[in-house]
Amino acid sequence: MLETILAQLAPTHTKLIAVSKTHPAERVMELYDRGQRIFGENRVQELTAKYEALPKDIEWHLIGHLQTNKVKYIAPFVACIQSVDSWKLLEEIDKQATKHSRVIDCLLQFHVAEEETKFGLDMAEAEELLQNPDFPSLKNVRITGVMGMATFTDDQTQVRREFQHLRSIFKELKARFFAEQASFKEISMGMSGDYLLAIAEGSTMVRVGTLLFGAR
Numbered sequence: 001m002l003e004t005i006l007a008q009l010a011p012t013h014t015k016l017i018a019v020s021k022t023h024p025a026e027r028v029m030e031l032y033d034r035g036q037r038i039f040g041e042n043r044v045q046e047l048t049a050k051y052e053a054l055p056k057d058i059e060w061h062l063i064g065h066l067q068t069n070k071v072k073y074i075a076p077f078v079a080c081i082q083s084v085d086s087w088k089l090l091e092e093i094d095k096q097a098t099k100h101s102r103v104i105d106c107l108l109q110f111h112v113a114e115e116e117t118k119f120g121l122d123m124a125e126a127e128e129l130l131q132n133p134d135f136p137s138l139k140n141v142r143i144t145g146v147m148g149m150a151t152f153t154d155d156q157t158q159v160r161r162e163f164q165h166l167r168s169i170f171k172e173l174k175a176r177f178f179a180e181q182a183s184f185k186e187i188s189m190g191m192s193g194d195y196l197l198a199i200a201e202g203s204t205m206v207r208v209g210t211l212l213f214g215a216r
């Protein structure tokens, strides 16, 4: 499956985040041995345990909701935090990254699904965050794009609409806040059930778990 997905992503240069949550380190190692280097986890404790057990050239992405009091555990090594949904969290990531003399890439997570349960910002909240007078002083976080999850539904039209919405948010933020920043370029959208649709709608990063590792 890995090779099939990589071939589907290649024409658009879309990156694959292999979502290994709930699966043991040995399963991660199998994909690592086949060349995969970017992995995603949604829980801090599991992420930290896998980081310690596995090769250090793995690029770890945190894709799940993050509490501010847990940032310190992942700040020494995490490559990208995809789930930034508040100013408080961004400030804490900056503080912990500074302690380790690192710059941590962050994606702003947006709520684009109709479902109530999903975390994420709306446009007004993102504007407020980016216009915070202290934002320019955060030197150890780098916002490289946006992340979102579509509604879990068979309705392709709805999923497509939600992906298009996320892409329009990306474009607006790019124009208004990041026009000069080439590294603001990521749209993280698409999972096992909808990644082909996501690629078609401009995803630069898909987060695929079940298709690679089996059901959780």
Ligand SMILES: *Cc1c(COP(=O)(O)O)cnc(C)c1O
Residues within 6 Å of the ligand: 019, 021, 042, 063, 064, 149, 190, 191, 192, 193, 207, 208, 209, 210, 211
């Ligand atoms: C679990 C998870 C995924 C992967 O989901 P699959 O359907 O197993 O591919 C992607 N993104 C987030 C945020 C997740 O929590």
